[in-house]
Amino acid sequence: xxxANGVIVALMAVMFLAFGYLGVPVAFALMGGVIIGTLFxxxxxxxxxxxxxxxxxxxxxxxxxxxxxxxxxMTSANxxxxxxxxxxxxxxxxxxxxAQVVTVFSMFFSGMSGSSSADVAVLSRTMARPMAQEGxxxxxxxxxxAAAATIxxxxxxxxxxxxxxxxxxxxxxxxxxxxxxxxxxxxxxLMIYCYFxxxxxxxxxxxxxxxxxxxxxxxxLPLVIPVILLGGILxxxxxxxxxxxxxxxxxxxxxxxxxxxxHLRHLPRDFAHAGLIYSLPLITIGAASAFGWMLAYxxxxxxxxxxxxxxxxxxxxxxxxxxxxxxTIVGDFIEPVPCIVIFMPIVAALTDTGGINSVHMGVVxxxxxxxGLITPPYGLALxxxxxxxxxxxxxxxxxxxxxxxxxxxxxxxxxxFPDFVLWLPKHVFPESVGCFKNPSGLxxxxxx
Amino acid sequence: MPPPHLPSLVxxxxxxxxxxxxxxxxxxxxxxxxxALAGFSCTVFFDVVTxxxxxxxxxxxxxxxxxxxxxIFIGTAAAARRNDHLNLSAIADSLDGPLRVLVxxxxxxxxxxxxxxxxxxxxxxxxxxxxxxxxxxxTPLASLYAPIPISGAFVALFAIEQLVNGWRNGFAGPETGxxxxxxxxxxxxx
Numbered sequence: 001x002x003x004a005n006g007v008i009v010a011l012m013a014v015m016f017l018a019f020g021y022l023g024v025p026v027a028f029a030l031m032g033g034v035i036i037g038t039l040f041x042x043x044x045x046x047x048x049x050x051x052x053x054x055x056x057x058x059x060x061x062x063x064x065x066x067x068x069x070x071x072x073x074m075t076s077a078n079x080x081x082x083x084x085x086x087x088x089x090x091x092x093x094x095x096x097x098x099a100q101v102v103t104v105f106s107m108f109f110s111g112m113s114g115s116s117s118a119d120v121a122v123l124s125r126t127m128a129r130p131m132a133q134e135g136x137x138x139x140x141x142x143x144x145x146a147a148a149a150t151i152x153x154x155x156x157x158x159x160x161x162x163x164x165x166x167x168x169x170x171x172x173x174x175x176x177x178x179x180x181x182x183x184x185x186x187x188x189x190l191m192i193y194c195y196f197x198x199x200x201x202x203x204x205x206x207x208x209x210x211x212x213x214x215x216x217x218x219x220x221l222p223l224v225i226p227v228i229l230l231g232g233i234l235x236x237x238x239x240x241x242x243x244x245x246x247x248x249x250x251x252x253x254x255x256x257x258x259x260x261x262x263h264l265r266h267l268p269r270d271f272a273h274a275g276l277i278y279s280l281p282l283i284t285i286g287a288a289s290a291f292g293w294m295l296a297y298x299x300x301x302x303x304x305x306x307x308x309x310x311x312x313x314x315x316x317x318x319x320x321x322x323x324x325x326x327x328t329i330v331g332d333f334i335e336p337v338p339c340i341v342i343f344m345p346i347v348a349a350l351t352d353t354g355g356i357n358s359v360h361m362g363v364v365x366x367x368x369x370x371x372g373l374i375t376p377p378y379g380l381a382l383x384x385x386x387x388x389x390x391x392x393x394x395x396x397x398x399x400x401x402x403x404x405x406x407x408x409x410x411x412x413x414x415x416x417f418p419d420f421v422l423w424l425p426k427h428v429f430p431e432s433v434g435c436f437k438n439p440s441g442l443x444x445x446x447x448x
Numbered sequence: 449m450p451p452p453h454l455p456s457l458v459x460x461x462x463x464x465x466x467x468x469x470x471x472x473x474x475x476x477x478x479x480x481x482x483x484a485l486a487g488f489s490c491t492v493f494f495d496v497v498t499x500x501x502x503x504x505x506x507x508x509x510x511x512x513x514x515x516x517x518x519x520i521f522i523g524t525a526a527a528a529r530r531n532d533h534l535n536l537s538a539i540a541d542s543l544d545g546p547l548r549v550l551v552x553x554x555x556x557x558x559x560x561x562x563x564x565x566x567x568x569x570x571x572x573x574x575x576x577x578x579x580x581x582x583x584x585x586x587t588p589l590a591s592l593y594a595p596i597p598i599s600g601a602f603v604a605l606f607a608i609e610q611l612v613n614g615w616r617n618g619f620a621g622p623e624t625g626x627x628x629x630x631x632x633x634x635x636x637x638x
Contacts, residue, residue, distance in 0.1 A: 023540045023555040025533030027524070028562045028603075035565055045565065049573040049596055053517070057592075062492070062516055065485055238496070245492040268482055272457055275481030279523020280534055286520070335534060378536055 004040075005298040012037035012294065017333065026335055027280075030287035034294050043297060048290050055289025055341065056282050059241065060166035064114075065278035066244025067157045070225060071113035072274040073251050075122050077263040082219040083108045084126050089207035089215035096194035097201030098131045099144055103194065106148035107155075107187040108219075111226030112247075114157040116373055116381045119149035124388035134202045138391040143374070143400035144198075146385040148190055150370040150407075153336070154183035156230045160369060162240060163285060163337050164362045167344045172240050173233050174359040174432030175366070177425040182367050182410050189406035197402060221255050234429055281337050288338030292345065301345035308346075309353055316354035320361065320415045323350060324368045331372025335380070339369060357447065359433045363421045364414045371407040374400050459530045464617040465610040470529065477526035477602070484519030488512060506584050514592065521595035525602035528559070529609070540619065552611075552619040559607040566600025 016033035165172035312318035577590030
């Protein structure tokens with residue numbers, strides 16, 4: 001990269017951050033940055049529009065509208081309450097009370113929504129008021145809701161995993177399966193945190209077997225949705241997009257008619273809202289992809305990956321640690337989705353240099369970006385939760401500092417114990433992590 | 449004559465920055481968002497069914513892509529009027545007086561500029577799209593590039609709407625914030 005290229009890259013980054021932090025929406029801030037950068041290169045501006053289009057013209061990204069629509073329909077039809085009640089029957093009697101319920105509820109709902117923003121909205125609407133009535137500190141409530149909502153980015157059908165897989169040409173099924181263990185670890189980590197360090201809360205009597213059975217029965221139909229989504233993909237019957245549409249058909253023909261028939265007349269509104277909501281991350285992906293393309297044109301990724309290689313050599317742990325630091329810093333300032341799209345060329349180059357399994361690398365970075373959703377200055381989940389709960393962001397941030405330990409431990413375990421991430425994909429869908437069938441016909445051969 | 453009452457598809461938040469005359473445009477865009485998503489869902493489902501019965505229809509995938517792409521750009525335009533786009537910060541909300549007017553004006557002008565770039569360069573890109581074709585129907589790729597300049601025009605228009613109304617009525621609104629009311633209006637409870 002020449003000095004001139006370096007100046008243009010710096011100019012693009014500065015313009016994007018300046019626009020973004022002054023209040024220009026992310027997609028337009030990215031486009032503003034790339035348009036200004038392009039003026040100093042021989043690249044034509046119409047070709048930047050082509051890159052904007054190419055960024056969204058990916059089959060795998062078509063799953064995103066369906067995952068968001070699943071969350072919208074489940075919330076709008078008020079079906080999520082059944083899952084909250086099941087969570088309460090399961091863990092409402094444990095120390096922490098509703099704090100435990102929030103975490104378990106999020107673990108269930110994450111299996112349907114794929115988006116932290118949707119989780120924050122649902123958890124806030126469902127749990128914030130009862131927790132306030134039981135005397136929980138509002139800052140703690142916001143911090144817990146935000147932290148629990150990050151699970152949606154780790155477990156299937158994580159939209160971050162879809163974007164990472166589509167942009168990085170990594171198996172989405174592998175990322176889905178690889179994210180389950182870290183997702184559960186964050187969930188159980190939060191439960192342990194609430195048990196030992198959270199407010200004691202109001203402990204309910206342990207649910208009887210009959211009450212537990214009733215709650216399970218009431219939530220049974222919605223709980224089939226994660227099975228459809230993951231099962232369809234893993235059996236090879238459906239692509240993620242097709243699994244999404246099958247889940248929608250199931251909700252429209254079974255869940256809503258049986259559980260809330262009156263909601264059927266509101267479906268046009270749900271589709272209109274979901275139609276709007278899905279455009280937001282996708283136009284950002286398009287803009288980020290144009291931005292990333294221009295960075296690649298200016299040879300930025302080669303230079304940055306060269307810097308990291310100079311520090312970390314080809315040691316996979318050092319490379320991963322360097323990328324975690326990079327993504328933690330960058331993720332503190334920009335959205336996870338554009339972050340993935342812009343930095344993917346760097347990640348891909350370093351994944352090859354270190355001989356790292358691409359699913360392992362993807363899961364580690366997704367966990368890191370999910371953590372970025374609750375760190376300042378731009379912790380989107382924490383910002384949303386503090387707004388919904390009605391507490392200052394700084395107070396919610398203070399309350400969440402001690403929760404960070406759960407994420408530090410999870411990220412460290414993911415880096416240093418690759419099998420923690422790869423064990424499940426290796427055993428359920430070996431091809432997704434690069435294994436291939438043994439020519440002798442017995443089992444699979446997996447790269448070490 | 450007072451404008452007709454519109455159902456909840458038109459967002460009432462930041463009413464002081466909006467002209468009622470454009471409410472109908474927002475409503476139409478929202479309806480088109482819903483139609484795009486419904487059409488997209490139907491074609492993907494149709495694709496699954498036809499493939500499962502061993503009679504795949506190749507052109508369905510082109511229709512699917514069309515709904516998908518148009519939905520994104522229509523949604524982008526609608527979100528511009530509703531201020532629903534993802535933001536890194538809302539620094540202007542914490543400002544007062546002339547400084548706020550300056551920041552709000554600057555951010556809207558950036559959006560107008562980006563919108564106009566989408567119109568002009570998107571239109572050139574659209575014209576170039578007549579020389580490339582989608583398979584298997586041989587429809588010009590321009591059919592997929594078309595929503596970029598259209599969306600850009602709406603984005604610029606809505607940013608100008610907010611700019612003019614902001615100068616007239618002030619950018620700070622009287623509302624308490626829709627996000628706060630979300631909890632109050634919630635019918636979800638344990």
